[in-house]
Amino acid sequence: MPSTDVTTLIRTELPRLAGSLRKVGELILEDPAAVTHCSAAELGRRTGTSQATVTRFCRAIGLESYQHLLIELAQERGRGEASDWGTAEIGPDISPDDDLERVVQVVGTADLRAVQQTIDRIDLDAIERAAQATAKARRIDVYGVGGSGAVAQETETRLFRIGCSVRGWTEVHAATTSAALLTPADVAIGISHSGSTRETIEPFELAKERGATTVAITTDPRSPLARAADIRLIPSSSETSFRTGSIGARHSTLVLIDCLYVRVAQLSYQRASASLALTDHIAGQHAVKNRRAR
Numbered sequence: 001m002p003s004t005d006v007t008t009l010i011r012t013e014l015p016r017l018a019g020s021l022r023k024v025g026e027l028i029l030e031d032p033a034a035v036t037h038c039s040a041a042e043l044g045r046r047t048g049t050s051q052a053t054v055t056r057f058c059r060a061i062g063l064e065s066y067q068h069l070l071i072e073l074a075q076e077r078g079r080g081e082a083s084d085w086g087t088a089e090i091g092p093d094i095s096p097d098d099d100l101e102r103v104v105q106v107v108g109t110a111d112l113r114a115v116q117q118t119i120d121r122i123d124l125d126a127i128e129r130a131a132q133a134t135a136k137a138r139r140i141d142v143y144g145v146g147g148s149g150a151v152a153q154e155t156e157t158r159l160f161r162i163g164c165s166v167r168g169w170t171e172v173h174a175a176t177t178s179a180a181l182l183t184p185a186d187v188a189i190g191i192s193h194s195g196s197t198r199e200t201i202e203p204f205e206l207a208k209e210r211g212a213t214t215v216a217i218t219t220d221p222r223s224p225l226a227r228a229a230d231i232r233l234i235p236s237s238s239e240t241s242f243r244t245g246s247i248g249a250r251h252s253t254l255v256l257i258d259c260l261y262v263r264v265a266q267l268s269y270q271r272a273s274a275s276l277a278l279t280d281h282i283a284g285q286h287a288v289k290n291r292r293a294r
Helices: 006-016 019-030 040-046 051-060 066-082 100-121 124-135 147-161 172-180 198-209 245-267 269-285
Strands: 140-143 166-169 187-191 213-217 231-233
Touching: 006 019, 006 066, 019 040, 019 051, 040 051, 051 066, 100 245, 124 187, 124 213, 124 231, 124 245, 140 147, 140 172, 140 198, 147 166, 147 187, 147 245, 147 269, 166 172, 172 198, 187 198, 198 213, 213 245, 245 269
Parallel strands: 140 166, 140 187, 187 213, 213 231
Antiparallel strands: none
């Protein structure tokens, strides 16, 4: 697990935790700095649970031990204090009485943090393998619904522009029909913030059965979508009040897609350059010309 975002990991995992494990996670998120000075037994007492529960919580979010959690929290705090963009003091909560300046600060900070964490944790080998497969694919399917459906359509737009045979599918019946027609020469990209959206997983798993190379883009590396993938790309999500995960993660997801898109363009340079040259003039032709006032 990348050391830059243990609190983001806890926020991601919290909805999947219940009872005493959830209490431990909530207290850590409430005051991460204070937790770094607690023993596991003390944290158990403060949450009304036990030392054993704290240990189980650590394992539930993918950490080896409570000591590992303390190290991750301390390192994250240190990086936040040293950050060039100086946002460690701004939390994610927005109250009904906050003014617009506060809203802009919180939202902007959350998005900057998510993008920076995504860049810090990016798996270059995974991006390279996904780009290599995409650049030479006979056909590319992109699956996503809801907010992730908009990202799927954006992925289609970018790859189509550089000459890829690509289609973004946002309806499960059409997506599954397309997946059934894929071959080992193809690529399927599944996009889901939670990694648990059935309408995305169903065609994605079928694409894998058909032999296509599968690429999952999800914030949860242990989700069903991620487990079904040959290649996993993991964006960060930094949530705020009134903005649930899929919105908070969209900017960082697009950063990953941009990296993939540019790398595919590099790997298919002649085709991409020719496609861009043939289409560059279209937007300009449809621009409204300014008229001089009479």
